[in-house]
Amino acid sequence: MAPQNVFSMFRQSQVQEFKEAFTLIDVNRDGVIEIDDLKSIYGNLGKVPADSELKEMLKEAKGPLNFTTFLNLFGEKMGGTDGEETIRSAFAMFDEEGKGVLPEEYIKDLLENMGDNFTKEEIKQTWKEAPISKGMFNYVAFTAKVKGKQDEEEMAKA
Template sequence: MSEGEKDKKARAERATSNVFTKLPQKLMQEMKEAFTMIDQNRDGLIDVSDLKEMYSSLGTVPSDTVLDGMVKEAPGNQLNFTAFLSIFSEKLSGTDPEETLRNAFAMFDADNTGHISEDYMKDLLENMGDNFSKDEIRQVWKEAPIHGGKVDYQAFVSKIKGKEQED
């Protein structure tokens, strides 16, 4: 291993070593549940095949290139629970960049229209990950740009980021 690779590995280890002290215990437990749900084969690592199975259960499967990109966000290109926490800890310090949010919504937009069916989005919120209650969905829907039964996620991301779009 070269000196540069050793230094990079040491920095990654330092960055993940204190992630456990940054997050509240309840959030840590929720993150463990999310990790376990994604780790379909229960080997302690999230890889492309785990992501494919998870997305398949949602009715869509992104390309291998997109999935590889997700896994490569992890330090050392291995997405174990510590790396998973580290990535989400960084993301929790603020919302994701606009492009990341738009891409996340786009994963559920099979026709690439910029819109997601209102019923489909409600179903996702109620049944995936940290499930939203009916009350929480009502709160989100007060602000969501919905027209003709479709959520305009492009405008929704702009609203989330505080950049209102003209209708």
């Protein structure tokens, strides 16, 4: 069976959003996301992971991380492979105490000021479904919700 064209996996508007995200991450604009690009983008977020963690992220691409590969990775993740753990791990990088929650205001600040900035209305819409309690955003429950599932352990925590 021939492999599916990655561009046909997404609506045109989604491809454009992914292209904007890719361009944001590809800091040096060479068409490939490399470790220095990741260091720069994480530096803008206030915390740069160890080189070993960044290298692990890039290993998922199984080759140069160009835009087509970037789309393929999203297609795999959205298709229900190991995306849930990857998303959770991305949030966990900012959770130094490992509690599974981050301050709501911190997340709002990131959404308003990093990358493709969210408007106040977009944040309001997102927050309608977000698991927030006592000013803390539960990224473990949120990740399960985004992926359309919650395993028994996560449901017990939520």
